[in-house]
Amino acid sequence: MAMDKTRPGKEIGVMVYKSHTSGIGGRLKHKAEDFLVEEITPDGLILKAGISLGLDLGQPAEQIHLTLEKSNISTLRAVKELSNALRVSQKRIGYAGTKDKRAVSTQRISVWGVGADDVMRVNLGGIRIRDPQYCDDRINLGDLQANRFTVRIRDVGLSSGEIESRVKAIDGELVSGYPNFFGVQRFGSKRPITHLVGREIVKGNLREAVLIYLTSCFPGEGESLADVRKRLRDTGDMRRAVREYPRHLEYEHSLINHLIREEGDWGGALMQLPYGLRKMFVHAYQSYIFNLALSYYIREGFIVERLPLVGYKSGVDEVTSMILEDEGVGPGDFRVSSLPGLGSAGVLRDAFVYYRDFVLLGVGVDDYYPSKSMVELRFILPKGCYATVLLEEFMKS
Template sequence: MIPKIDSDIGILAYTTNSSGCGGTIRKQKEDFNVSELITEKAHSKICSESGFAVYKLQKNGIDTTHALGEIFRKCGIRLKSLGLKDASAITEQFVFTTYKTNKHFEVNESKYNLKKVGFTDKVLSKKEMIGNHFRIKIDGASNELAKFNEFDKILNFYGYQRFGSRRPVTHLIGRSLIQKDFAGAVDLLLSFTSEYDRDENTKLRELMADKSKYSEALKIVPKGMDLEKIALKEMIDHGDPVKTLRALPLSIRRFFVQSYQSYIFNQTLSMSLDAGEELFFPQPDDVCYNKSGELGKFENDPLQRLSVPFVGYSYYKKTRFHYYIEKILRDEGITHQDFFSKEIQEISSEGGFRNSSIKCDDYKVKDNVVSFSLSRGSFATIVLREIIKPENPLTSGF
């Protein structure tokens, strides 16, 4: 039986046969550890005495965006990251300047610290991040945990945090943006309620559903709702939803659209699996990634990995997945061309491809702790979902 929140985000199946070990993750933040992995070539570049400064950011209880924002406000250093790490874990990642310098800072705060690594001659690029290593404790797991050996049979779904976890709304906001319902997007951001959310949050969102109460709501919006605070101020000032959306950080505007694309991708995998498509091994005429991460046509190379279209305005139709994607888009009431936005051009997305299955390396189990490495963009929670088979993912720490 698939939990309701899974179907809310487009995940309609399990792909492994294990009965699940049960248990809970993230009982404490120390139970969930993530370390970023970069290429050996990138490591070897970090050595010079000046250039672009590289740091290790270690954090606990704060996401990457907020940590880097605080560092900029307190120290005046603007840093970029190769990837985003959420707040519900202890994480370690590389961050760097995009300007040359010979200075280095060290920062120690309760939720994060910044340590000097070195300098590079060229700015690190996202291509140099190859993935993440995870070490996760599963409290209360049965001995089914030690028996799990199907980590090569897991589809590459987007995980719960992509959609907002307790409040799966990011893809719904993205859908409104693509449908050009900008007022609806603002309403969803402020007032969408979820059965999984906390009661106090739900009461506040019910207040924000009434436009005449925006000023009242602004006075009591908690610190964590910074996007809502921006939206309320803008709507009070001028009531223009497009201006309001454009006042949000660019990365967030784009993230909403990416979340909607992720929802369509999850549905594509679910529908293709249900129809009996081969999703773990490429077939003739498929589009594949090779061992170097380059996209190309099927060549009967065992190191090639099947990729599935990620819809955007330049969506490639000539794959066996076109039938399913077209049906999903029809049901959603959109076309792939809607991913080009004339009104808010910066959220436009051409689309691309994504691996159909997860490549899980160095998988180990010791007592109730699992460790493994995943390539960039794959979600540990999707691996854990197959191992644990939780009845309620959110109460199980997902």
């Protein structure tokens, strides 16, 4: 029998741990430098932070490949800032996958139609560019082998011996793979609502989808913003909201401004959002259903190899079918006829995955919590897998 979660992973459908050993506790991502993500290219090259690859620039070509190293900024934001600096469309920039925001991360990106001199002149806060090399091909989603993670867990209240014992025991319990849950990043780290918006889009309730995005409140945003969001939910006054919502909430302003111009055009409002974000809503809802199904199988002790990310062409297993019935949706609803381009045919996803090269690098005194310990771990995960999900098995906090 799996260990039930008692923490807020349940809101994204992650209900259980696979391992039984008590975790070490602690805190993740006290600062960005505590969470290092280094991309491993398709040919197995680790893009080590702060280290140049020493590549030959080559002859000018349509695409230029670069190493993007960023700190405490999302991949999408970094791409937007880079496109602005280069005065090119974001569509010209390719990358293999998104990396954690609150982290230091490295990844290869491609830019179409610019020269090496232009990109190497870019100077942006939290972003460093190096290793330019001309190439013929664009870097697309999935064009990586894996990611290497080096993570510091702080505020651990156990002795070194107990930490080492628990880490070793949990590592042994996960030798047959750890659950391939989607982590909170898939749903929004500060506001885990993307699946809730996606649910309403799939059901065709576009008004509710917009209002969830605009008005859902979470503690990390502060009381004043929570009051603004709640007031819009209660009154529906878009003109007041456009004055009260902070200017940095660009996507919220895009929705509100459209609804001021075109009252009641909820679908048109959603179309103001970037295509990638609109698509993420549906993907997040698929991910939520996957998490619920995998949680059920683990809790009941059943072995399953793969589960569907439900789409309109999906076959569904008995458990997923039961969840869809509870949700009030069916595979056909994932055509998303109410919004063009958001339909998903579905795909199968591995239920469990293997991590490799796992090392407990050390246990030391935590310089931020002097009476506690800091634990440093390193491991490699396949592409598309979430380090935070694995770390939760070791921490359980």
